Amino acid sequence: MTTVNKQAAYESNQYRNVFAEYGYTEEAINERVQSTWDALFGEDEATKIYYELGDDKGYLLDTGNNDVRSEGMSYGMMMAVQYNQQHIFDRLWNWTFNYMYMTEGLHQGYFAWSCQPDGTRNAQGPAPDGEEFFAMALFFASHRWGDREAPYNYSEQARNILHTCLHQQQPGFTMWNLENKLIKFVPEVEFSDPSYHLPHFYELFALWANEEDRVFWKEAARASRDYIHISSHPVTGLAAEYAFYDGTPNHIRGYGHFFSDSYRVAANIGLDYLWYGVDERQVDIANRIQAFFANKTPDDYRRYSIEGKAFEEKSLHPVGLLATNAVASIAASGEHAKAAVELLWNTPVRTGDRRYYDNCIYIFAILALSGNYRIWKP
Structure with a gap:
């Protein structure tokens, strides 16, 4: 404990x-x-670094690479919830959910790590630092503003992300090593990135994730x-x-x-x-x-x-x-x-x-x- x-x-x-x-x-x-x-x-x-797309979407631009990254989108959502900017948060999440969320393939349930500003994917793989920030920002949004209709049912979306991280249907493609409880650099490798480690997030996931996974997050x-x-x-x-x-x-x-x-x-x-x-x-x-x-x-x-x-x-x-x-x-x-x-x-x-x-x-x-x-x- x-x-x-x-x-x-x-x-x-x-x-x-x-x-x-x-x-x-x-x-x-x-x-x-x-x-x-x-x-x-x-x-x-x-x-x-924030730009809007249409009536209901927005993105953070990686100005050095001219792309949109799950890292940046999840960061932007955390910034927005800390600043009490729900309309910005919702635009970022709507862009993310529509363009980055992968519904099929080896990485089903994860978010593509890089897209073009119009939403076209540059990659079909995820980066776990995005997923953990998405989940935390969504929990905070739920607690600060309340859940609404999908995809703005923030807490359910957060729990779904964390469930996928630990129970991804493709063997070996979880975002954490389930034995040593360490986050991977990407799901298909067995090494880590020290900067991905956010124990202060995992303490909160241990309270708010699906009940069957709470012990895992405490150990993580x-x-x-x-x-x-x-x-x-x-x-x-x-x-x-x-x-x-x-x-x-x-x-x-x-x-x-x-x-x-x-x-x-x-x-x-x-x-x-x-x-x-x-x-x-x-x-x-x-x-x-x-x-x-x-x-x-x-x-x-x-x-x-x-x-x-x-x-x-x-x-x-x-x-x-x-x-x-x-x-x-x-x-x-x-x-x-x-x-x-x-x-x-x-x-x-x-x-x-x-x-x-x-x-x-x-x-x-x-x-x-x-x-x-x-x-x-x-």
């Missing part, structure tokens, strides 16, 4: 406002929260906390983009280093610590990550081995990296926590073709550090 931390947000319903703790005013914080939403969902072509939360620990380097705190089930880097296609996907691990640690605060190992990981980047500027960010060796290749998403490092301050106890938050505060949302991934991570960081990334309960 997970040890209950009565001070953490799930039990206390109190959400730390780290920005306020570091001296920023309520007015300035509220303005930053709103302006960040406006930058991504407004009309400024330099920063926006514990397994993922252990996995984050073993996949994070003991000196640098860095994790690889792809890793085997024992936590060691998987160098297939060059993804065994610390690069774009890996950045999210720090943010996931921060949010899990904010909501549950049950794993003190996360404090040490957060401290190590922040110490590693303390003497580096965003212009210096590179691809790194998890041991900390810098490669020539520069970071594609330096704003995303500094944003996730700031969220780690929720768990961190070290001397670099305040500087990481101040760096985020002094950095605007990104412009240009690569802005999509950075700004998705950025808005989640603003929400988490302002006390606005919340659990919506029934």
Whole structure:
């Protein structure tokens, strides 16, 4: 059983406002929260990533690849429910359900990971980070706004997604390894992506998923906390983009280093610590990550081995990296926590073709550090 931390947000319903703790005013914080939403969902072509299609659909555009990804759509739905923007949420979910949801084939019941902006599929396979965010956002939508007619029967849709993840009809195509309870990179492989591990989500799935699967999700939360620990380097705190089930880097296609996907691990640690605060190992990981980047500027960010060796290749998403490092301050106890938050505060949302991934991570960081990334309960 997970040890209950009565001070953490799930039990206390109190959400730390780290920005306020570091001296920023309520007015300035509220303005930053709103302006960040406006930058991504407004009309400024330099920063926006949300676009509408027809009368009832919308999508988040991966501006670096000119496609629409299940990652981004699920992120957008989480943003919308946190900002209480139901009409945006419904447009995103309607686009997703109509174009990404696969009704036949090996991946029946999952969502295609990449489509063109008109809905044409670029791929017939899923990416599990999309499914877990879809399910969580749908549960929150149900609890915040109530269920309606399909496909806006949010809670039923969420339960269906989680059921498919564990009981997909094609043998070997579940999204979690049913024995070790670890999420896969994609259903047909037996390795993981450390940044996919969201134990704070699985704790809630253990409450709200179909009853027969609730024990699994509780065990998955514990397994993922252990996995984050073993996949994070003991000196640098860095994790690889792809890793085997024992936590060691998987160098297939060059993804065994610390690069774009890996950045999210720090943010996931921060949010899990904010909501549950049950794993003190996360404090040490957060401290190590922040110490590693303390003497580096965003212009210096590179691809790194998890041991900390810098490669020539520069970071594609330096704003995303500094944003996730700031969220780690929720768990961190070290001397670099305040500087990481101040760096985020002094950095605007990104412009240009690569802005999509950075700004998705950025808005989640603003929400988490302002006390606005919340659990919506029934």
